[in-house]
Each structure stands twice: as C-alpha cells, then as structure tokens.
Amino acid sequence: MTKGLLIRGGRIIDPSQKIDGTGSLLIREGKIVWQAQGEFFPPGWENYNVLLVNGLVVCPGFIDFHCHLREPGFVAKETIATGIQAASKGGFTTICCMPNTDPPMDSEETIKYVKSKADKEKGVVVLPIGCVTVGRKGKTLVDMKALAKAGVAGFSDDGEPVKTAALMKEALVQSRELGLPVIDHCEEPVGGAPEGEERIVARDIKLAEKTGGWVHIAHVSTAGAVQSIRKAKAKGIKVTAEVTPHHLTLTKDAVKKYGTLAKVNPPLRTKRDVQALIQGLKEGVIDIIATDHAPHTAADKQGDFASAAAGISGFETALSSLMGLVHSGALTMNEVIACLTIKPAQILGKQLGSLAVGMTADITVFDPDKEWTVNVKKFASKGKNTPLAGSVQRGKVLVTISAGEHFVWGG
Ligand code: DOR
Numbered sequence: 001m002t003k004g005l006l007i008r009g010g011r012i013i014d015p016s017q018k019i020d021g022t023g024s025l026l027i028r029e030g031k032i033v034w035q036a037q038g039e040f041f042p043p044g045w046e047n048y049n050v051l052l053v054n055g056l057v058v059c060p061g062f063i064d065f066h067c068h069l070r071e072p073g074f075v076a077k078e079t080i081a082t083g084i085q086a087a088s089k090g091g092f093t094t095i096c097c098m099p100n101t102d103p104p105m106d107s108e109e110t111i112k113y114v115k116s117k118a119d120k121e122k123g124v125v126v127l128p129i130g131c132v133t134v135g136r137k138g139k140t141l142v143d144m145k146a147l148a149k150a151g152v153a154g155f156s157d158d159g160e161p162v163k164t165a166a167l168m169k170e171a172l173v174q175s176r177e178l179g180l181p182v183i184d185h186c187e188e189p190v191g192g193a194p195e196g197e198e199r200i201v202a203r204d205i206k207l208a209e210k211t212g213g214w215v216h217i218a219h220v221s222t223a224g225a226v227q228s229i230r231k232a233k234a235k236g237i238k239v240t241a242e243v244t245p246h247h248l249t250l251t252k253d254a255v256k257k258y259g260t261l262a263k264v265n266p267p268l269r270t271k272r273d274v275q276a277l278i279q280g281l282k283e284g285v286i287d288i289i290a291t292d293h294a295p296h297t298a299a300d301k302q303g304d305f306a307s308a309a310a311g312i313s314g315f316e317t318a319l320s321s322l323m324g325l326v327h328s329g330a331l332t333m334n335e336v337i338a339c340l341t342i343k344p345a346q347i348l349g350k351q352l353g354s355l356a357v358g359m360t361a362d363i364t365v366f367d368p369d370k371e372w373t374v375n376v377k378k379f380a381s382k383g384k385n386t387p388l389a390g391s392v393q394r395g396k397v398l399v400t401i402s403a404g405e406h407f408v409w410g411g
Contacts, residue, residue: 004028005406006045010053010365012037014060015338016345016354025058027361030404035357051406053365056398059337060353061093061362063344065153065242066183066218066290067315069095069126072113073102078295078382080117080126083315086293086381088123089409090315091397093362094344094352095124098158099131106131106142111150123402127153127348132171132182138163141170148178153348156183158218159265161200163189168204172213181216181240181347185265186225192267198224205232208239216347217241219292221266223276230285240347242290243277245321246312250274250387258387260301260308264294278330281339288347289339291318295383313376313383321388323368323395333368365399372396 005027012023012035019037026034026042034042042048069083078086080097087095097114099105105114111128118126130147134140136157144155155171161184162168168182175182184204188196201217205228208215220226220241232239246264251271254262262268280286294311301308322340325331345353352362371394376384400407 002029004033004048005051005404006041006048007051007053007058007363007365008041010056010058012058012355013333013337014355015334016060016342017356020334025355025363027401027404030361032355032357032359032361035355051399055367057333057366057368059364060341060355061364061400061402062091062340063348063353064092064095064291064293065288065344065347067095067097067293068100068295068311069097070295071101071117072110076297076382077300080114081121082380082382083293083295084118084121084124084126086315086379088400088402088407089380089397090318091364091366091400092315093124093364093400093402094127096127096129096153098129098156100136100159104131104136105129106134106136108146108150111147111152115151122405123400123407127151129154129156129183131155132157132162133167136160138167141167144171144174144178148180152180154181154183154216156185156218158183158185160189161185161187165203165207169207169211172207172211172215175213176211179349181214183216183218186217186220187266192265194222194224194269197222197266198228201225201228205229205237205239209235209237212238214238214240219244219247219266219290220277220280220286221247221269221273223273226276226280226285230280230283233285240287241285242288243281243286244290244292245314245318248274248277249321249324254387260305261385261387261389263305263308263310264312265310278325281331282335287339288344289322289336291315295381296385298384301385311385312387313379313381313385315381316379317374317386317388317393319366319397320393320395326368327394361401361404363401364397366395366397368395370394370396
C-alpha cells in the first residue's frame with residue numbers, strides 16, 4: 001500500500017457537500033479516504049506525506065465541458081498532449097473535447113483514437129464529444145448509438161449550429177433515448193448578430209420541447225438567450241447551458257484594444273449582456289462555466305479581423321479570470337466552484353466533482369489572491385492567443401491532483 005498524502009490546513013470548498021471551511025483531506029491509492037473540518041487529523045497522520053496548504057483553497061478538480069484539443073488534424077494549434085498539460089495547469093482534471101478536428105469526430109474510430117491518445121497522458125481525463133452530422137456538414141446524422149457506445153459525452157457540430165431544424169429534431173429524439181445532450185453552437189452560421197443567437201436558441205428550445213430531447217446551449221452570450229433559457233426551464237423543458245470566462249468578463253470593447261486576439265465565436269457582447277450572463281449564472285439559469293479553450297497559431301490570428309481565426313486559449317487563465325469576478329463581488333467563490341465542479345459532473349452524469357470520502361482524488365489547490373503576469377511563452381498550450389497576454393491576474397492554481405497523483409505548478 002502506498003503512503004497516504006494528507007492535504008492539511010486549507011480552505012476546503014466543496015459545493016457538493018456544502019462545505020466551506022478549514023479542514024484536511026487524506027488521499028490514498030487514488031481515492032479520498034478521510035476528510036475532516038477544523039484541526040482534526042487522522043490517526044497516525046505523522047506517517048503520511050503532508051501537503052501544507054494553509055491560506056489556499058482546496059476544491060474538487062475542475063471539469064470543462066467544452067474545449068478544443070485540435071487533434072487529429074490541427075497539431076500546429078494544439079496536440080492532445082499539450083492540451084492536457086495546459087488543462088492540468090489550469091486546475092482541470094476532466095475535460096470534454098469538441099469534434100471540429102480533421103477528420104471530424106464522427107466515427108467510432110476517431111473517438112477511439114482520441115481516447116487512446118488521451119489515456120496515455122497523465123493528469124486529465126478526456127471525454128470526447130461526437131459530431132451530430134457526418135463531417136459536421138449538416139446533411140446526415142452520425143450513428144449516434146455507436147458513438148454513445150464508444151463513450152462520447154454528447155453530440156455537437158460546434159463551430160456551427162446543426163444546419164437544419166429537421167436534423168436537429170431527429171438528433172434530439174435520439175438524444176432522449178441515449179440520455180446524452182445535443183450541444184448547440186448558438187449562432188447563425190455567419191454573422192454573429194445577437195438576434196442570430198437568439199433565433200437558434202429559440203429554434204432548439206422549441207425542438208427540445210417537442211421531442212423531449214436534451215439540448216445544451218454552448219457559450220451563451222446574449223441577454224436575450226438567457227431570457228429564453230430562463231423561460232424554457234420554468235416550463236420544464238430539458239435545457240442546460242454554459243457560459244465562458246471570456247463572455248463573463250470581457251465586452252466588445254476588448255476588440256478595439258486587442259484586435260483579433262479578442263475575436264471569438266460567439267462574439268464578445270455589451271456590458272448589459274455580461275450582466276445578464278452573471279445574473280443567469282447566479283439564478284442557475286446558466287448551469288456551468290466552460291472554457292471553450294480554442295488554441296490557434298499566431299499565423300491563424302494574423303491579418304484582418306474578418307478572416308482571422310476565432311477563439312481564445314483559455315485553460316491557463318480560466319481560474320484567474322473568474323477570480324476577478326469573485327474579487328469584484330459579482331460572483332461568490334462557491335458559485336464559481338460549483339459551476340466548475342459538481343454542476344458539470346451532474347451534466348456528465350458521472351461520480352465526479354466532489355471531495356466526499358470514497359471519490360477519486362481529483363483535487364485542485366489554488367491561491368485566490370496570488371498575483372501573476374500572464375506570460376504566454378510559459379503557456380503549456382501551443383495556443384498563445386489570448387487578450388490577457390501581459391496582464392496582471394489575481395488567483396493562481398498551484399497544485400492539481402488527478403486520481404491521487406499530484407502536479408505542482410509553483411508560483
Ligand atoms: O471562438 C471559437 N473558436 N468559437 C467556437 O465555437 C469554435 C472555436 C474554434 O474551434 O476555434
């Protein structure tokens with residue numbers, strides 16, 4: 001039996017158990033085997049390895065329901081290995097990767113390829129998301145049953161909505177039977193107008209109501225979409241939703257300042273939209289926070305705004321961006337952590353996102369106050385594309401523990 005690790009003296013925040021207080025955790029053989037609040041230690045604790053975390057937050061490992069690992073096909077932007085490393089540095093222990101790869105993840109074979117590559121890496125569990133339509137072309141549905149059997153966490157043509165209502169309807173019928181979400185890229189294929197987002201969200205909520213299927217709205221960005229989701233939830237329609245750290249913290253003014261580095265899909269919106277997103281998160285209308293980590297090469301981001309690639313490399317600044325909202329009082333620490341842990345675990349339907357005794361020891365330790373300057377050269381991600389480059393952030397992940405194995409990132 002390996003020696004246990006006692007994580008001692010931190011502020012344990014675990015929304016799954018409504019815990020927020022000083023305490024300690026003991027992990028052994030990859031599991032959490034003991035937990036106590038206050039100054040209690042397990043018998044024989046002197047014999048364990050000890051991680052002293054006074055003044056730091058100890059919470060369940062973060063879960064990201066939406067990211068891009070770019071492999072297969074776009075390894076100049078990111079590889080599964082570099083993406084995993086970046087996610088781990090950002091405090092994530094489980095991530096779901098989108099299928100806009102080359103080839104797209106529309107077959108059992110590609111899903112298995114991504115899973116087997118990811119399983120070779122340490123620190124993060126990767127759950128792929130399968131396409132809704134073959135080649136993401138919006139013409140024929142994938143074999144959803146076969147992809148579900150191969151272990152996808154959901155289905156999406158991310159980057160674009162499912163092209164037609166007819167196909168979306170059929171996908172939602174199947175999603176009901178499979179118990180998996182159809183994840184909606186809530187934008188019209190071109191344009192980025194707020195009304196386009198609202199139109200697609202309204203279409204897909206109506207289809208979820210008709211079919212009883214489960215629609216998950218990805219990266220909600222407008223006040224109008226928040227209101228539609230609020231109304232749909234009140235009617236009992238099976239809809240869940242996510243918001244990104246950048247849509248919660250930046251407005252379209254960032255485009256003037258940072259140019260293509262602030263180009264994302266959907267676009268950054270107005271202050272009023274940002275306020276509606278924060279309010280939606282507080283009410284539970286928006287269920288989770290997801291990074292939409294979208295690494296690109298410097299060349300992809302060059303040139304004029306219209307032709308540059310959309311996306312922000314988000315894993316390594318997600319926590320500090322969100323801590324900015326905690327420090328300003330817009331969100332509470334518990335709200336942020338719940339949206340990164342137990343709530344995405346519930347969407348995944350997996351025993352994750354909790355520090356309860358018996359759970360796999362996926363744990364994130366961070367300093368909510370540590371100030372640091374974003375140096376993209378030090379990113380583990382190949383994607384250096386972030387408007388936060390050079391900015392001073394407050395809040396830093398220091399240790400990420402995955403199934404009991406711990407990775408120390410330092411100051
Ligand atoms: O900004 C974005 N980039 N939004 C998306 O939905 C797709 C992503 C990408 O793949 O680069």
